[in-house]
Amino acid sequence: MDQTEVTVMQDTVAVTKPKGWRKENSNPSLPEVHKSMNVPKKGGFFRKLLAFMGPGYLVAVGYMDPGNWATSLAGGSAYSYTLLSVILISNVMAIILQALSAKLGIVTGRDLAQACRDHFSKPVSFVLWILCELAIAACDLAEVIGAAIALNLLFHIPLVWGVCITSFDILLVLLLQNKGFRYIEIIVISLIATITVCFGVELFMSHPQFSEVAKGFVPSAEIIKNPQMLFIALGILGATVMPHNLYLHSSIVQTRKYEETSTGKKEAIKFSIIDSTVALMLALFVNASILILAASAFYTTGHTEVAEIQDAYKLLNPILGSGIASALFAVALLASGQNSTLTGTLAGQIVMEGFLNIRLRPWVRRLITRLIAIIPAVIVTVIYGEKGTADLLILSQVILSLQLSFAVIPLVMFTSNKKKMGEFVNSALTKGIAWFIAIVIAVLNAYLLFTTFFN
Template sequence: MAKHKREAWREEQTTESLSEVNNSIKVPKNASFFRKLLAFMGPGALIAVGYVDPGNWATSIAGGSEFGYTLLSVILISNLMAILLQSLAAKLGIATGRDLAQASRDSFSKKTSFILWILAELAIIATDLAEVIGSAIALNLLFGLPLIVGVVITALDIFLVLLLQHRGFRYIEVIVITLMVTILVCFGVELFMSRPEIKEVLYGFIPQKEVVTNPTMLYIALGILGATVMPHNLYLHSSIVQTRQYERSLKGKKEAIKFAFIDSTFSLTVALFINAAILILAASAFYYSGHTEVAGIEDAYKLLNSVLGSGIASVIFAVALLASGQNSTLTGTLAGQIVMEGFLNIRLKPWIRRLITRILAIIPAVIVTALYGARGTNELLILSQVVLSMQLSFAVIPLVMFTSDKRKMGVFVNRLWLKALAWIVAVFIAILNIYLLIHTFV
C-alpha cells in the first residue's frame, strides 16, 4: 500500500486543505436524499460566482449588441465545458483529500510547482483586478463616485471577508448565495422589461456556421469562451468540497462526489442563465434598436433607461454589477489562501494574505484610472481576462492528468470516455488561448 502511494505522489500529504474549515459542516446520516443534498449545497454557488464576475460582462454585452442572440450557443458550450471541469476538480478533492494546488506540489518537482504557483497567483491578481474595476464602475454609476475613489473603497472589503471567516464557512456560503439571487432577480426583471423574442432566443442556442466564418464574431465568441472557465475556480472547488463531514471511506466518497456534482451543475446552470441574460438583454435592448456598437459597461448603463423606457432599468443593472463584484471578492480570497498554502505549504494570517493580493490588484487599477479614466479601466478589464486565459491551461492540464491517473484516483479514475472528453476540452482551451493571445497582441 505504501509503495503504491509513493508511486502515485512525489510528496506525502502533510496538511488538510483549508484546515480551519476542513470537515467542519455536518452532513446528517441516515437522512433523506434531499436533506443530504441540502447539506452538500453551497460550494457550487461559490464556484458559480467566477462565471458571472464583471470580467464576463463586457464580452456578453459586446456580443449581444453587435450580433443579437447568435452567440448564445457559445455561452451554452462554455457552460458545458465548465460543468465538466468543475466536476473533475470536485472529484479530485474528495477522492484524494488534496486540492489541486496540493496535488500539484505532491506530484511535480519543486521548480515546476513554483512556476505553477506564480502563474496561479497572476491569475488570482487578474481576477481581483476585474472585481476591483467592476465594483468601482458600479459605485460610480450608482452614487457618482469617481472611479479612483471606488477603486480605493473596494480595498475595505477585506474586513467583511475576515468577519465572515471567523463566523464559519456556512456564513460565507449564505452571503454568496444571497448576492447570486440578487443578480438573478435583477436580470430577471431586466429581461421582463426588454421583452425579447422567445423563438429567436431559443434559436440563438443552436450553433451557427457564421460564428466561425465571421472573423469579428469569432473573436468575440473566443472572448466569451476564454473568460468563462476561471483557473482559480478549479483550485477553489477541489478544496471547499472537503468542508463537508462525509465519511472518508469508499462509500462516503462516492456519495460526496454524487452530491457535489448535483450542487455544481445546478449552480452553474444558474450562472448560465445570468450570462445568457446579459447577452439577451444587450441584444433585445441594443441590437434591435440600432445601437450595435455598445461594447462597455458604462455605455450599456447609459442607454438602458432610454431604450427600455424605464428610469429604474439602469439602476437595477448597476446593482447587479455591484453584487457581482463583491461576490467575486469572497471567492477570490479563499482561492488565494488555497493556492499559497497548497503550493508552498506556507500559512499566513488571512488578513495578511488578502491585503497582499488586494494591494497588487489596486496599484495598477489606481494608476490606469488616474491616467486614462473610464476608457483605461475598460481596457484593463480586457487585459485581466487575457491574463486569465494565459493561465487557464496550466490549471486544466494538471487537473485532467491527475483525475486520469489510476494510481492517484483509484476507483474514482476517469473512465475512458470521460478521459477522452476531458483531454479534448483541455486541448481545445489551449488552442483557444493561443489564438486569443496572438489576436490580442499581434
C-alpha cells in the same frame, strides 16, 4: 492494491492521502474551515443534499463576475444572439471541469494547487504558481473595477475611492469566516439571488425575440470565420471557464465532514456535483441574460458598439422606457463584484498556500491577495480613467483564457491517473471528454495568441 490510504492526524483533522504522489501532503486545504461542517450520516436525499449545498454557489460566482459582463455586452450588442452558443458550450465545459475539480479534492484530500506541488518538480510548480497568480490578479482586477463602477453609477463615488471601498469591504465580510463557513455561503447565495432577480426583471422589460434566442444557442460557423467575433468568443470562454475556480472548488468541497471511506467519498462526489451543476445553471442564466439584454436593447436599436458597462447603464433607461432599468443593472453589477472579490480572495489564499506550502495568518494572506488586485486597479484608474478600466476588463478576460490550459491540463491528468485516484479514476468516456475539452481550450488559446501578435 491500487490505493493505500494513510491517515495523518494534524490539529485533530484527519487527512487522507492516496499513493501516487511525489510528496506527502501534511497540511489540509483551508485549515481554519477544513472538515468544519457536519454531514448527517442518516437522512433522506434532500437532507444530505442540503448539507453539501454551498460550495457550488461560491464557484458559480466566478462565472458571473464583471468580466463576463464586458464580453457579453460586446458580443450581444455587436452580433445579436449569435454568441449564446459560446456561453452554452462554455457552461457545459465548466460543469464537467468543476465536477473533476470536486472529485480531486474529495478523493485525494488535496486541492489542485497542492496536487500540482506534490506532483511536479519545484521549477514547474513555481511557474504554474506565477501563472495562476497572474490569472487571479486579472480576475480580481475585473471584479474590483466592476464593483467600483457600480458604486460610481449608483452613488457617484469616484472610481479610485470605489476600488478602495470595495477592497476594504470584502476584508470585513471575510471576518465572518471565523464564525463558520456557512455564513460566507449564505452571503454568496443571497447576492446571487439578487443578481438573478435583477436580470429576470430586465429580461421581462427588454422583450427579447425568443425564436431568435433559441437559434442563438445553436453553434454557428460564422463565429470561426469572423476574427472579431472569434476574439470576443474567446473572451467569453475565458470569462466563463475560470481557472482559479478549479483551485477553489477542489478546496472548499473539503469543508464538509464526509466519511473517509469509499462509500462516503462516492456520496460526497455525487452531492457536490449536483450542487455545482445547479449553481452553474444559474450562472448560465445570468450570462445568457446579459447577452440577450445587450442584443434586444442595443443591437436591435442600432447601438452595435456597446462594450462598456457605463454606456450600457446610460442607455438602458431610455431604450427600455423604464426609470429602474439602469438601477437594476447597477445593483446586479455591485452584487456581482462583491461576490467575486470574496471568492477571489479565497482562491488567492488557496493557491498561495497550496503551491508554496507557507502558513500565514489569515488577515496577512487576505491583505496580500487584495493588494495584488488593488494596486493595478488604482494605477489604471488614476492614469486612464473610465476608458482604461473598460479596456482592462476585456483584456483581463483574454488573460484568463490564456492561462486556462495551465489549470485544466493538470486537473485532467490527475483525475485520469489510477495511482492517484484509485477506484475514482475517470472512466474512459469521462477521460475522453475531459481531454477533448483541454485540447480545444489549448488550440483556441494558441489561435488567440497568433491573431493577437501576428495579425
